[in-house]
Amino acid sequence: MVVLLQPVPKFKTSPVIIPVLDLTDPTAKTQIVKACEELGFFKVVNHGVRPDLLTKLYEEATKLFALPQSLKDKAGPPDPFGYGSKRIGLKGDVGCVEYILLNANSHLQSTKTTAVFRETPTIFREMVEEYMEVMKGMSTKVLEMVEEELGIEPKGKLSKLVKVEESDSCLRMNYYKEKEETTAKEEIGFGEHTDPQLLSVLRSNDTEGLQICLKDGTWVSVPPDHSSFFVIVGDTLQVMTNGKFKSVKHRVLTNTKRSRLSMIYFGGPPLTEKIAPLACLVPKQEDYLYKELTWSQYKSSSYKTKLGDYRLGLFEKQLPFSLSNI
């Protein structure tokens, strides 16, 4: 008899060394740049975010996902904002995940974002707004440190993209339910992908599941740590640094015994912002690896791709005909 075994995703079980950054350390900017180049990922400790805000927000988010399905569905299907279950994006991707996606920019706020808040207590909305401000602050701080270390001029060129009111940032809360059967296998919670924005700031409860892909293609598990944040380099930062920083591929595998609740702030530039390699980092135009696109163009093209697609190809310069045929 032939027994067909379920393919188990390959990944290293031994934890890889994730850079741990204390933003108040005078050497932090050098370490941030190193981590963004080598891994596109690092952990932030000693961040000063009010622990009671985190605890309370997690309590309220847990209550939200425990609401009757009929109430949650009032804020769905996502447009892409609002409440979603299993389906991710518009191109048929699925995962073992329930989520809400909310605009951070109140001027761009969609009706589906408002619908989420209709089903939740006022305190939830207030805490979400405060949390988004805190995340904006942390994203700005990280980008300011990158500017200083790389000598990016004028000051604020990068960080203002997430700091200004028009920035197109969003917040996602993902809930991965535990499996009923204790013998159940791990499944894909959130399939492999890179984040399109400049950078993402992630926090989760203490349930494992997040994995990142190293440059050699091996997947490694990121040990969870509810007291820290994780920063993920996005596609836009890869383009602006002309490939110096790596937009890291990541995914979530579900845990069979415990539920995972994560919150991710995606720091995006204003919709009209032109994204291209920074001239102060790449003096010669012919050395640019990427062409210019507005964030709005890249974002709408991203929504035509599947989760795991290589979206940075949209930015890549076409090689001259003679070269591309070699």
Ligand SMILES: C=C1C[C@]23C[C@@]1(O)CC[C@H]2[C@@]12CC[C@H](O)[C@@](C)(C(=O)O1)[C@H]2[C@@H]3C(=O)O
């Ligand atoms: C399949 C998709 C979901 C996504 C939009 C996309 O077409 C490709 C990028 C996906 C992603 C990944 C990071 C964030 O979670 C997200 C909100 C984003 O900006 O890009 C999601 C999009 C989504 O779920 O709407």
Ligand SMILES: O=C(O)CCC(=O)C(=O)O
């Ligand atoms: O839920 C997580 O821990 C990560 C999910 C993620 O990568 C995303 O929402 O873009």
Ligand SMILES: [Fe+2]
């Ligand atoms: Fe992601």
